Amino acid sequence: MSRRTRAIALGVAVLLVSIVVGLLVGPVHISPGAALRWLISFGDQPSGMSEQQAAILANLRLPRVIVAGLVGASLSASGAAYQAVFRNPLADPYLLGAAAGAGLGATIAVAFGPSSAFAITVPLAAFIGAVAGVGMAYGLGRSSLGGRSATSLILGGIAVASFLTAVQTFIQQQNAETLRQVYSWILGRLGTTGWDDARVALPSVMVAVATLWLVRRLLDVIEVGDLEAESLGLNVGRLRLVVVVAASLATAAAVSVAGLIGFVGIIVPHTVRLLAGSSYRQVLPLSVLFGAAFLILVDVVARTAVAPAEIPIGVITAFVGAPFFVLALRRGGRRVA
Amino acid sequence: MTTLPDRNGHASALDVEGLGVRLGGHEILRDVTFDVTAGSWVCAIGPNGAGKTTLLHAVAGLVPFQGRVGLWGRELGAYPRRERARLVALVTQQPVIPEGVTVHDYVLLGRTPHLGMLGTERRSDLAAVERALQRLDLVWAAERRLDTLSGGELQRVVLARALAQEAPLLLLDEPTTGLDLGHQVRVLELVDELRREHGLTVLSTMHDLTLAGRFADRFALLSQGRLVSKGSRADVLDAAVIAEHFGASVRVIGDGDIGWAVVPVSERGGS
Amino acid sequence: MIHRLIGGAAAVLLLASCGEATIPQGPSTEEPSSTAPFPVTIEAANGEVTIAQRPRRIVSLSPTSTEMLFAIGAGDQVEAVDDQSNHPSDAPVTDLSGFEPNVEAIASYGPDLVVYSTEPGDLDSALDGLGIPALQQPAAAVLHDVYEQLEELGVATGNVSEAEVVVDRMRAEIRSIAASIEPPSEPVTYYHELDDTYYSVTSSTFIGQLYSLVGLRNIADEAKGAGGGYPQLSAEYIVDADPDLIFLADTKCCGQSPRTVARRPGWARIAAVENGGVIPLDDDVASRWGPRVVDYLRRIAEAVADVLEAKAA
Numbered sequence: 051m052s053r054r055t056r057a058i059a060l061g062v063a064v065l066l067v068s069i070v071v072g073l074l075v076g077p078v079h080i081s082p083g084a085a086l087r088w089l090i091s092f093g094d095q096p097s098g099m100s101e102q103q104a105a106i107l108a109n110l111r112l113p114r115v116i117v118a119g120l121v122g123a124s125l126s127a128s129g130a131a132y133q134a135v136f137r138n139p140l141a142d143p144y145l146l147g148a149a150a151g152a153g154l155g156a157t158i159a160v161a162f163g164p165s166s167a168f169a170i171t172v173p174l175a176a177f178i179g180a181v182a183g184v185g186m187a188y189g190l191g192r193s194s195l196g197g198r199s200a201t202s203l204i205l206g207g208i209a210v211a212s213f214l215t216a217v218q219t220f221i222q223q224q225n226a227e228t229l230r231q232v233y234s235w236i237l238g239r240l241g242t243t244g245w246d247d248a249r250v251a252l253p254s255v256m257v258a259v260a261t262l263w264l265v266r267r268l269l270d271v272i273e274v275g276d277l278e279a280e281s282l283g284l285n286v287g288r289l290r291l292v293v294v295v296a297a298s299l300a301t302a303a304a305v306s307v308a309g310l311i312g313f314v315g316i317i318v319p320h321t322v323r324l325l326a327g328s329s330y331r332q333v334l335p336l337s338v339l340f341g342a343a344f345l346i347l348v349d350v351v352a353r354t355a356v357a358p359a360e361i362p363i364g365v366i367t368a369f370v371g372a373p374f375f376v377l378a379l380r381r382g383g384r385r386v387a
Numbered sequence: 388m389t390t391l392p393d394r395n396g397h398a399s400a401l402d403v404e405g406l407g408v409r410l411g412g413h414e415i416l417r418d419v420t421f422d423v424t425a426g427s428w429v430c431a432i433g434p435n436g437a438g439k440t441t442l443l444h445a446v447a448g449l450v451p452f453q454g455r456v457g458l459w460g461r462e463l464g465a466y467p468r469r470e471r472a473r474l475v476a477l478v479t480q481q482p483v484i485p486e487g488v489t490v491h492d493y494v495l496l497g498r499t500p501h502l503g504m505l506g507t508e509r510r511s512d513l514a515a516v517e518r519a520l521q522r523l524d525l526v527w528a529a530e531r532r533l534d535t536l537s538g539g540e541l542q543r544v545v546l547a548r549a550l551a552q553e554a555p556l557l558l559l560d561e562p563t564t565g566l567d568l569g570h571q572v573r574v575l576e577l578v579d580e581l582r583r584e585h586g587l588t589v590l591s592t593m594h595d596l597t598l599a600g601r602f603a604d605r606f607a608l609l610s611q612g613r614l615v616s617k618g619s620r621a622d623v624l625d626a627a628v629i630a631e632h633f634g635a636s637v638r639v640i641g642d643g644d645i646g647w648a649v650v651p652v653s654e655r656g657g658s
Numbered sequence: 659m660i661h662r663l664i665g666g667a668a669a670v671l672l673l674a675s676c677g678e679a680t681i682p683q684g685p686s687t688e689e690p691s692s693t694a695p696f697p698v699t700i701e702a703a704n705g706e707v708t709i710a711q712r713p714r715r716i717v718s719l720s721p722t723s724t725e726m727l728f729a730i731g732a733g734d735q736v737e738a739v740d741d742q743s744n745h746p747s748d749a750p751v752t753d754l755s756g757f758e759p760n761v762e763a764i765a766s767y768g769p770d771l772v773v774y775s776t777e778p779g780d781l782d783s784a785l786d787g788l789g790i791p792a793l794q795q796p797a798a799a800v801l802h803d804v805y806e807q808l809e810e811l812g813v814a815t816g817n818v819s820e821a822e823v824v825v826d827r828m829r830a831e832i833r834s835i836a837a838s839i840e841p842p843s844e845p846v847t848y849y850h851e852l853d854d855t856y857y858s859v860t861s862s863t864f865i866g867q868l869y870s871l872v873g874l875r876n877i878a879d880e881a882k883g884a885g886g887g888y889p890q891l892s893a894e895y896i897v898d899a900d901p902d903l904i905f906l907a908d909t910k911c912c913g914q915s916p917r918t919v920a921r922r923p924g925w926a927r928i929a930a931v932e933n934g935g936v937i938p939l940d941d942d943v944a945s946r947w948g949p950r951v952v953d954y955l956r957r958i959a960e961a962v963a964d965v966l967e968a969k970a971a
Contacts, residue, residue: 078898101927106894109924165913168854226757231912234855241855241892244923264505270492271499275483281447282552283472283500328487358881358895360855 054332061339065119068343072115075350077357078106114243118349119342120255121240121304122314126341127262128297129315130322130333134269135290136200142315143301146207146294150214151183152176152305157218157232161225172235173250173306179214180302186210188294199276203290238311238364240349247307258300259338265292269330311345311364313371318344320374400425400556400588401446405454408441415441419454419614421607425555428582428589430603432596432623434633437609439592440480443558446590447477458556472500476554480561482545484533490544491529494519497551519551523577539570546574550581557582559591563598571595575602596637596649600624608632624649698813704782704794712816713771717764719756720775723795724749725948726808727773729824732815738767744942745950761785771814798864798947805829808949824949831952835959836871839966845875846965848903849896849930850944854912856891863887864947872959877901897924902965904930905937905958907944914938933968937961 073089074082084099088107128143136145144150155175163171184207191206222229268289272279276286304311318341319333326332345363348370352363401423408416416438423429431439445452448463448471456463458474466474476497485493497519498512520526523543528536536544542562549557562578563571579602582589593599599606606623608616610632616623626639629649636652697710715737718724724743727736739749740756754763756774761784764772772785772792785792793814795807805825812821848869850859858878859866866876866887877899881889908914916936920926930936943954 076894077892078894102898102900105924105927106897110893110897113923165911166915166918168913169918226755227911230853239855242922246923267502267507268504270488271496273483273485273488274496277444277449278477278479278483280449281472281475281477281479282496283469285468323487327489328485329489329492353892353894358892359890360892 054326057326057332058335058339061336061343065339065343065346068346069115069119072118072346072350073107073111075354076106076111077353078103080107109244113245113248114240114349115346116248117243117251117307118240118346120248120251121308121311122318122345122348123259123338123342124255124300124304125311125314126318126337126344127259127334128300130319130330130337131262131265131269131293131297132315133319134330135272135293136204137273137275138200138204139320140316141204142312143297143304144310144312144315146187146203146298147183147210147214148180148298148301148305149183149310150211150218151179151181151186152302152310153179153232153236154183154214154218154221155179156235157221157228160228160231160235161221173247176235176309177302177306180305181298183210183214184294184298184302188291200290203294234362235309236364237362238309238367239360239362240308241353241360243307251303251307254299254303258296258303261292261296262300263334263338265289266330266334269293269334273328273330309364311367313367313374314341314345317367317371317374320377398424399457400459401590402457402460403446403455404457406442406445406456407453408438408445408450409453410441410450414612416445416452416609416612419609419612421614421617423588423590423605425459425588426582426586427605428579428591428603429605429607430599431590431592431607431609432594432599433609435594436611438612439609440560442609443477443560443590443592447475447558449477469500472552472554474554475556475558476549476552477558478545478549478560478562480564482541484541486532486534488533489530490525490533490536490547491516491520493533493544494525494547494551497548500552500554515551515553519547522550522581523547538565539567539573542566542570542574543577546577555586556588556590559589561592561594563593563595571598578602596624596629597647600647600649620647696816700793700810700814702793702810703796704777704792707791707793707814709771709791709814711770713769713814715767715769716771716773716815717754717767717769718743718773719754719759719764720773720795721745721756721942722797722946722948723773723775723807723811725946725950726795726811727815729949730808730812730815730817731820732811732817735815737769742942761788765790773811773814800864801832801867801951803864804947804951807947828949828952832871832955835952835955839872839959839962841873842966842969845873846903846962847877847899847901848874848905849877849891849899849901850905851908851914852888853908854914856893856896857888858891860887860889865944868951868955869958871955872962874903874958874962893922893924897928900929901935902929902933903935903937903961904928905939905944905961907939907941909938910941933965935961935965 074080074085080103081098085107088099088104125143129141132141132143132145133139155178156172159171159175160168187207187210188203190209191203194202194206222232268284271282271284272286272289279286319337322333322336322340326336348366349363352361352366355361399422403422404420406416406419407414419442431442433439441450444450446456458466463471494516495508495512498508498515501512502508520529523546525543525547528540533541533544559578562574566574575598578589581587591603600620605619606617607614608623608628615632616628624639626637629635629637638650638652640648640650696712697708699706699708714735716727716732716735717737718727718739721740721743724739725745727733728746728749736750738752738754740754741751742756743749743751756776757778759774759778759781761781765788769790772790773795774781774792775795775797777794782792782794795810798804798807805828808821808825812818850865850869852858860878861867861870861876869876877896878889878891881891881895904919906914906919915938919936920931925931937957943950
């Protein structure tokens with residue numbers, strides 16, 4: 051078995067362990083034995099477990115673990131893919147205005163939509179906003195002098211993000227009662243996750259992550275720069291477009307069910323590179339697997355550290371993420387021009 | 388390794404006619420016409436800013452151009468992207484060296500035009516990589532990371548990637564940049580050997596006229612975007628021509644016990 | 659002479675009902691005897707407040723204070739109220755903001771008294787600079803604060819006896835409501851929801867005390883972080899605690915209702931959800947500490963009675 055295959059097998063194992071941990075640990079104590087028996091018997095309530103506990107496992111913990119895994123995988127894969135096509139170690143899934151667009155969408159839904167429908171309107175508006183934000187950034191970058199080059203897209207993303215954030219701030223100021231709701235959404239949370247969220251996120255995430263997984267070899271090619279990659283026969287513009295579309299879809303789905311969880315798209319790919327080397331042939335799949343495991347475990351901390359209160363998950367990833375930014379900067383600086 | 392010296396019955400591997408390139412509002416190349424016989428080595432020379440690098444990029448299909456570029460008698464534009472990449476390998480002046488990548492994986496990138504969009508490498512691809520590594524004496528370095536190699540070793544790695552591409556036309560942009568004298572000669576000798584072994588056609592740019600003169604068959608002198616002279620060494624690398632276009636006084640030393648060389652002569656007299 | 663006697667009697671009444679006002683020294687006015695003589699000086703939450711004359715153009719920046727003013731009969735003395743003051747419906751609502759008060763806008767109404775509850779930082783000194791008396795009535799911590807604030811407003815607006823009446827009536831009603839509930843052998847549990855991320859209150863908060871009056875036990879009391887009074891609970895914790903009653907104080911802000919609660923993952927089996935014990939409240943009523951506290955308590959007591967009845971059956 052090659053090193054690469056072994057690393058991926060390890061990733062699968064870690065993911066399975068984290069899923070089990072995610073099911074067993076929570077603010078309400080459920081005996082591990084009973085929980086495992088519940089899992090094995092596909093949801094029949096075993097003895098030693100109350101009806102409430104079975105409901106907690108089936109309707110709260112299991113979907114939450116699944117959604118955490120999907121979100122972690124999305125953000126990590128998107129982050130890794132963006133780092134490749136933009137050749138920038140600090141690229142994260144929110145680069146092209148996805149976060150700003152999602153934030154604006156959520157704010158509009160909270161400020162102007164019917165409050166009885168928030169559970170539907172906010173995620174939908176966030177999704178649309180994320181996709182629209184990226185679309186605007188892409189359009190702006192393309193129409194600029196640099197065309198579809200990495201730099202012009204990044205600059206387009208910055209411009210779009212600034213503009214959308216300004217609009218969001220304005221709307222929030224005019225509707226001060228929305229501030230708290232939007233803020234709590236921005237911090238990222240899985241506290242209200244259920245099967246609906248899992249169902250909504252699953253198709254987009256699977257399609258998008260599968261696409262990125264499939265093009266992982268091409269991400270290696272684009273690492274040598276647009277010019278050389280073109281000379282090797284790669285359609286650089288098309289690859290960049292495919293990656294942007296797939297990553298945006300995954301990110302928009304993640305953001306719509308879990309809010310803005312930051313740093314995952316940086317922490318996971320860089321850790322994977324440190325441990326397993328830089329080829330996207332392993333970095334992409336390992337980012338998916340370890341990204342899912344990472345967020346599942348972070349979510350366990352989020353819901354148990356100050357139980358029964360919840361720490362917004364974005365706060366924990368920020369704590370863990372800050373040192374990683376430093377690391378990424380230092381590694382990026384060593385690149386030979 | 389397939390060679391195509393007479394594809395479509397053409398003796399010309401590369402056929403450039405009236406080539407013009409405009410970039411950023413400036414005319415970089417104008418009305419350049421020459422051809423490269425299959426199996427030969429043509430070197431484009433000229434002062435800085437003459438457009439040599441742009442010429443290579445245009446031939447590789449990487450910049451838009453006016454005029455005609457033909458590869459083995461067929462229009463460059465008529466080749467689909469990947470097929471073109473199977474015919475033309477470009478070694479840039481300053482190749483991007485991604486850190487963290489191993490030599491083996493980097494050379495494997497040369498097989499990209501032979502793999503489908505989503506395909507993975509097959510045994511034949513890995514064998515091509517092996518051959519390239521052996522030929523360039525890099526087998527010992529296969530699992531080494533690129534950022535741990537010296538300049539000379541890196542140059543061989545880059546060349547290995549181009550070799551793994553198995554393209555019959557090799558474009559080399561300043562292949563001796565950053566190498567010490569010994570390595571410069573070794574690299575060029577290697578290219579020459581490969582050319583003879585595999586029937587490769589080579590189009591290179593070089594600023595060192597002595598080395599250019601010793602290795603290439605024919606020459607094309609570019610100055611300010613125009614092709615001002617082309618032909619054999621005696622025609623193009625002539626003291627008067629050089630003085631006119633390089634603005635430098637030289638003496639061309641013909642065959643003798645030190646071999647052919649272009650030697651700059653000080654204006655103030657003395658050697 | 660008679661005037662002094664009446665003034666003195668009024669002063670004694672004043673002392674008896676709220677020990678905060680000092681006896682005014684000025685000559686008594688021609689006002690009816692139910693009015694405390696002006697000027698008055700009040701020891702309020704924001705320090706000493708002196709009101710020279712019976713206010714006729716009051717600006718209220720606090721919805722609770724608005725309700726209190728109208729309850730004690732000072733409604734016709736109110737000139738303008740803030741944009742959140744939606745009760746009573748005939749209150750003169752304006753665009754004024756109680757959260758981000760604009761002093762110039764307030765001054766444009768020519769107020770002779772401004773009543774507010776949150777101090778954003780410089781409101782008091784700004785109004786002081788304009789010579790406008792400002793009275794702060796912060797959020798009540800205990801039920802007693804409600805009565806004190808009503809009486810304070812009575813003194814400030816010259817409606818002392820009306821305020822008395824309101825306070826006495828409230829006391830009596832609350833006593834009777836509390837008495838109407840027979841404490842069961844097993845206390846009825848409840849969860850009070852502030853928003854859709856499951857922020858709750860403990861029984862040490864004002865509203866928590868109201869619940870305690872009718873013998874309810876709060877599931878949030880044992881939660882970690884309950885020290886602050888407003889812990890955030892996790893869905894698991896709530897499901898496991900299985901409360902008999904769920905009070906939704908987020909029907910307006912966050913669109914929650916018994917229907918949305920029943921749809922939450924895992925919540926369908928909670929006792930409150932199964933037995934119709936999810937009680938939607940008006941966000942406003944649940945967040946104010948005015949006279950409608952009595953209505954609120956009555957609603958809670960009804961819910962408790964229903965639960966006890968169902969359990970006995």
